[in-house]
Amino acid sequence: xxxxxxxxxxxxxxxxxxxxxxxxxxxxxxxxxxxxxxxxxxxxxxxxxxxxxxxxxxxxxxxxxxxxxxxxxxxxxxxxxxxxxxxxxxxxxxxxxxxxxxxxxxxxxxxxxxxxxxxxxxxxxxxxxxxxxxxxxxxxxxxxxxxxxxxxxxxxxxxxxxxxxxxxxxxxxxxxxxxxxxxxxxxxxxxxxxxxxxxxxxxxxxxxxxxxxxxxxxxxxxxxxxxxxxxxxxxxxxxxxxxxxxxxxxxxxxxxxxxxxxxxxxxxxxxxxxxxxxxxxxxxxxxxxxxxxxxxxxxxxxxxxx
Amino acid sequence: xxxxxxxxxxxxxxxxxxxxxxxxxxxxxxxxxxxxxxxxxxxxxxxxxxxxxxxxxxxxxxxxxxxxxxxxxxxxxxxxxxxxxxxxxxxxxxxxxxxxxxxxxxxxxxxxxxxxxxxxxxxxxxxxxxxxxxxxxxxxxxxxxxxxxxxxxxxxxxxxxxxxxxxxxxxxxxxxxxxxxxxxxxxxxxxxxxxxxxxxxxxxxxxxxxxxxxxxxxxxxxxxxxxxxxxxxxxxxxxxxxxxxxxxxxxxxxxxxxxxxxxxxxxxxxxxxxxxxxxxxxxxxxxxxxxxxxxxxxxxxxxxxxxxxxxxxxxxxxxxxxxxxxxxxxxxxxxxxxxxxx
Numbered sequence: 167x168x169x170x171x172x173x174x175x176x177x178x179x180x181x182x183x184x185x186x187x188x189x190x191x192x193x194x195x196x197x198x199x200x201x202x203x204x205x206x207x208x209x210x211x212x213x214x215x216x217x218x219x220x221x222x223x224x225x226x227x228x229x230x231x232x233x234x235x236x237x238x239x240x241x242x243x244x245x246x247x248x249x250x251x252x253x254x255x256x257x258x259x260x261x262x263x264x265x266x267x268x269x270x271x272x273x274x275x276x277x278x279x280x281x282x283x284x285x286x287x288x289x290x291x292x293x294x295x296x297x298x299x300x301x302x303x304x305x306x307x308x309x310x311x312x313x314x315x316x317x318x319x320x321x322x323x324x325x326x327x328x329x330x331x332x333x334x335x336x337x338x339x340x341x342x343x344x345x346x347x348x349x350x351x352x353x354x355x356x357x358x359x360x361x362x363x364x365x366x367x368x369x370x371x372x373x374x375x376x377x378x379x380x381x382x383x384x385x386x387x388x389x390x391x392x393x394x395x396x397x398x399x400x401x402x403x404x405x406x407x408x409x410x411x412x413x414x415x416x417x418x419x420x421x422x423x424x425x426x427x428x429x430x431x432x433x434x435x436x437x438x439x440x441x442x443x444x445x446x447x448x449x450x451x452x453x454x455x456x457x458x459x460x461x462x463x464x465x466x467x468x469x470x471x472x
Numbered sequence: 473x474x475x476x477x478x479x480x481x482x483x484x485x486x487x488x489x490x491x492x493x494x495x496x497x498x499x500x501x502x503x504x505x506x507x508x509x510x511x512x513x514x515x516x517x518x519x520x521x522x523x524x525x526x527x528x529x530x531x532x533x534x535x536x537x538x539x540x541x542x543x544x545x546x547x548x549x550x551x552x553x554x555x556x557x558x559x560x561x562x563x564x565x566x567x568x569x570x571x572x573x574x575x576x577x578x579x580x581x582x583x584x585x586x587x588x589x590x591x592x593x594x595x596x597x598x599x600x601x602x603x604x605x606x607x608x609x610x611x612x613x614x615x616x617x618x619x620x621x622x623x624x625x626x627x628x629x630x631x632x633x634x635x636x637x638x639x640x641x642x643x644x645x646x647x648x649x650x651x652x653x654x655x656x657x658x659x660x661x662x663x664x665x666x667x668x669x670x671x672x673x674x675x676x677x678x679x680x681x682x683x684x685x686x687x688x689x690x691x692x693x694x695x696x697x698x699x700x701x702x703x704x705x706x707x708x709x710x711x712x713x714x715x716x717x718x719x720x721x722x723x724x725x726x727x728x729x730x731x732x733x734x735x736x737x738x739x740x741x742x743x744x745x746x747x748x749x750x751x752x753x754x755x756x757x758x759x760x761x762x763x764x765x766x767x768x769x770x771x772x773x774x775x776x777x778x779x780x781x782x783x784x785x786x787x788x789x790x791x792x793x794x795x796x797x798x799x800x801x802x803x804x805x806x807x808x809x810x811x812x813x814x
Contacts, residue, residue: 301492302492305492305493309785309792312750312754316773316781316784317785318500319773320781322504393618393619397621400621404621404755405758423627424759428635429635436631439624439625443616443619443620443624446618446621
């Protein structure tokens with residue numbers, strides 16, 4: 167089709183419309199919601215402060231605890247800050263902390279899991295090392311998660327960087343175990359034998375030939391782990407051991423709103439919680455979508471490609 | 473395998489894990505910038521008093537010696553003194569632990585005795601609309617349970633049931649103001665008032681427990697329920713269920729078989745959930761001013777009361793490890809394969 171000098175290639179649109187990802191998402195509305203929400207959340211994290219109607223960190227004179235209205239969509243809190251603007255701007259802090267922690271968990275936990283899995287039960291220095299790693303992780307897992315987070319934050323002080331470290335310390339175990347179990351099921355496959363026969367070193371086999379296979383499920387878990395990270399960030403901030411006001415962050419906003427809840431002003435605590443719950447839910451749906459997209463049976467179920 | 477060798481093998485894992493927990497706590501405490509004696513003693517002790525505390529806590533000499541001192545103190549139940557409450561941390565924890573355990577045990581009770589049977593019923597074969605509604609509801613619940621922040625849900629529940637409806641008491645602890653604390657037997661108010669037949673206290677403590685237990689069960693029970701449903705659905709296709717159907721056994725009997733067969737996975741899920749529950753209790757206790765170990769932990773973090781935090785971490789990790797052992801013992805009981813196959 168040709169309008170003036172603009173050529174629109176409909177073929178291109180059809181390709182998108184018929185692509186498997188789109189077919190999948192139109193059949194799975196919850197997962198589609200998750201993917202769309204995630205894209206929007208990342209955009210908001212990037213440009214949120216530029217588009218919100220009020221300043222997220224400054225009090226508005228004479229606007230203490232105003233209920234939701236056309237001017238203040240989610241109302242204002244006890245210090246007179248606009249809750250809607252703060253909810254939107256909080257995407258930046260929460261996602262930055264949670265995503266950094268999860269990516270760190272993935273890029274460090276995953277390879278350690280590959281190592282621990284490949285040399286599990288084998289002799290030599292590497293075998294012993296892999297056993298030591300597993301015993302160490304067992305001990306870390308004995309700590310109740312949030313309590314360990316409290317100890318670490320108490321030890322190193324409440325700052326975004328330290329929360330990222332806490333998220334890593336707690337969540338990398340999930341990545342590690344997943345990568346390890348993947349490797350355990352892969353390491354006796356013929357292609358490993360072939361790699362060894364053609365003279366690759368053990369470390370090279372583990373990290374060059376096996377790791378790419380093991381990291382796919384680990385990557386699929388990234389959005390789920392990010393959800394946990396948001397929980398932890400908000401929980402620590404709620405009790406004052408994380409991000410501090412006036413920096414917009416959902417957990418600390420809920421903690422500011424908690425006292426007024428008892429006196430009936432429900433909006434300062436309600437809205438940040440809803441945004442946060444929707445975010446965690448959406449991210450877990452993205453995780454399910456990634457897992458389902460990798461499942462060949464799902465294609466058959468949706469009747470795609472026949 | 474017999475029970476005793478199984479127990480012995482399990483115990484052989486337990487002790488190194490306890491040592492590991494203690495060691496890691498020691499390392500984290502030593503990693504803190506600044507003077508550990510100052511951290512343990514709090515800001516109120518003058519410089520001259522610190523030397524005494526150093527001696528008392530064994531914070532003298534090279535690190536390995538300090539580590540040995542640390543272990544010796546722990547075996548004697550010496551966790552240091554909280555500068556904020558002024559009591560030994562061990563004493564503080566002993567008075568507060570029962571309140572937290574009451575919360576956790578009630579949550580597990582609600583999850584396993586109320587929510588679990590409903591979940592298992594929902595996967596059974598029936599087609600009626602009641603089953604369909606339950607199944608839908610549980611599906612929605614499974615989706616939602618993992619997404620709601622526990623501390624936020626607690627606040628919303630307080631808003632609905634205390635502020636708006638006025639059905640339940642204010643979130644001011646385990647008892648109404650003015651209700652006397654029951655004679656201490658276990659330290660759990662519900663149990664103690666029941667044992668002494670003190671109905672006023674019993675009623676008050678039950679009413680105060682409803683919301684925190686509901687919140688914890690809703691948020692953290694979800695994981696157990698999900699495992700049970702997935703397992704139940706798989707078992708529907710198991711050979712022994714088909715056989716039972718062919719034999720013409722009633723749906724209720726088959727339900728019972730399936731319930732029994734989900735126990736091992738439910739036990740594992742419960743153990744994992746317990747670790748999360750201890751953390752969840754920290755936040756939920758804060759909102760309900762519950763006065764247990766969780767609230768103590770938060771108060772200690774805010775006041776930089778390091779001896780107290782360290783005590784909470786050690787005790788809760790220890791409880792967690794004991795729960796793992798208990799679940800493994802339950803496993804022995806619910807999974808006959810261990811007995812016959814070893």
